[in-house]
Amino acid sequence: MRLTPQESGDGGGEGEAPIRIQPAVIPSHAPSFGRPGPVYDPSLADSAQPLGAGFRTYERLTRSTGKFVVGSRPSLNVASTPRGRYEEEIYRRIAYFWYRACDEHRGDIIPGSVVVSLRLNADGLLENMELVRRRGASMIQQSFTFGAIRSASLPPMPPQVQREIHGDLLELIFTFNFD
Numbered sequence: 100m101r102l103t104p105q106e107s108g109d110g111g112g113e114g115e116a117p118i119r120i121q122p123a124v125i126p127s128h129a130p131s132f133g134r135p136g137p138v139y140d141p142s143l144a145d146s147a148q149p150l151g152a153g154f155r156t157y158e159r160l161t162r163s164t165g166k167f168v169v170g171s172r173p174s175l176n177v178a179s180t181p182r183g184r185y186e187e188e189i190y191r192r193i194a195y196f197w198y199r200a201c202d203e204h205r206g207d208i209i210p211g212s213v214v215v216s217l218r219l220n221a222d223g224l225l226e227n228m229e230l231v232r233r234r235g236a237s238m239i240q241q242s243f244t245f246g247a248i249r250s251a252s253l254p255p256m257p258p259q260v261q262r263e264i265h266g267d268l269l270e271l272i273f274t275f276n277f278d
Contacts, residue, residue: 181259189219189253189271196247197275204243211235213244213275218268221261223253226268236277244275 201208214231228248233241256269 181257182263185254185257185260186271189223189251190273192251192253193248193273196250197244200243200247201277204239207237207239208277209235209237209240211237211240211277213241213277215244215248215273215275217248217271217273219253219256219271220268221256221266223255225249225253231272236275240275240277 211234213233213236216227216229216231217225218227220226225248228245230241260269
């Protein structure tokens with residue numbers, strides 16, 4: 100294909116050499132990365148993806164957050180859905196033991212916070228409990244917070260919640276504030 104400067108929009112004048120556009124040539128030694136098949140394009144809907152396309156991106160919400168504060172009502176940002184009601188029940192059960200522990204250890208409380216990550220399986224069993232951060236709070240506060248979480252008898256996950264998280268663990272991140 101040959102284009103003159105006027106056809107290509109360069110604004111060139113008469114007597115200039117024509118511009119030649121050639122298709123790109125991929126050298127035979129270029130790496131194929133072992134994937135000479137269809138490629139997944141995230142800008143397309145799943146139904147428009149080529150068959151056999153590899154990695155598919157999607158996002159699944161399996162993490163929620165909540166906050167406990169000494170001397171005030173707990174707050175949890177949940178929707179009125181089966182999952183929201185399940186998280187609220189977990190929150191309420193932990194809150195019962197945590198507020199009780201705060202009363203028992205009133206003299207040991209100093210201002211600060213403890214952030215804890217919990218991972219629950221479908222049976223409501225605690226698979227993992229991890230300290231995310233402790234600021235200002237003492238080891239005693241961390242210890243009775245962990246004890247309150249372990250003391251709470253957590254309910255099994257409802258089937259609707261299990262379907263929503265596709266068999267993954269449900270992660271809850273709670274901030275326990277001591278103000």
